[in-house]
Amino acid sequence: MKPARLAVLAIALVAGGGAAYLMSGEEAPPPAPASAPAVAMTDVLVAAADLPVGQTLKAQDLRWQPWPDQALTAGYITRSAVPKGLEDASGSIIRTSFLANEPIRTEKLVKAGSGFMSAILPSGMRAVAIEIAKGGSSSAGGFVLPNDHVDVISISVAKAGPGGSSEQPVQTAQTLLTDIRVLAVGQVVQERNGETVVTGETATLALTPAQAETVTLAQKVGSISLVLRSILDTGKANDTASAEPAPETALTVVRFGVAQKQLRK
Structure with missing residues (x-):
């Protein structure tokens, strides 16, 4: 073999050995990440x-x-x-x-x-069912629903003038309670002559014991109407100041057809 060929072969062997050495020095690829443990x-x-x-x-x-x-x-x-x-x-x-x-x-x-x-009545409160006019005329057009908040207005009829001397009856409206939560709204179903008929509607309110007394008395002397409050006004005081006593500290008493307010002592 000629010396030139021997020199080329030697160079090739040296180059191959160097490449193999360099490749053996490279870092091994990282192991595949272990799978996350299954969640129970x-x-x-x-x-x-x-x-x-x-x-x-x-x-x-x-x-x-x-x-x-x-x-x-x-x-x-x-x-x-x-x-x-x-x-x-x-x-x-x-x-x-x-x-x-x-x-x-x-x-x-x-x-x-x-x-x-x-079960849904808060502690310390009383559920009082009041009868309202059939057809929803006294319940904001029938739009009062459970969990709404309303004002309670009492409507009564009394004779005009001191001592009720006039024969002309006078209707009076008075806001008894404000910001009252409605628990339920339903119908009064009764049997008449063997037939089941709807005689009116009821609204069940969440009241304190003192408020329950006020509403019960108002139902005896007149009718009750509910005024729907905006959801933004829930928990807020009335915008207009009133010189009347707080509902829980006053009672309306009717004597001889004349409504009078008395403070609770």
């Missing part, structure tokens, strides 16, 4: 859609949904603990509204047959 899940009973207050639950209103174990609380209904939780909850009345996919909690439900009104 438990089936939880949730609302299948938005559920309002007072609705009676049906099977289609509920469903089981996987829920992370780390996010479970003691109030949730789980399939492992209560396999028939969906069937047991069906037929209950909703005490507090649910949003879609919100877990169902037993304290927000009222079993069928128990007192629903007493």
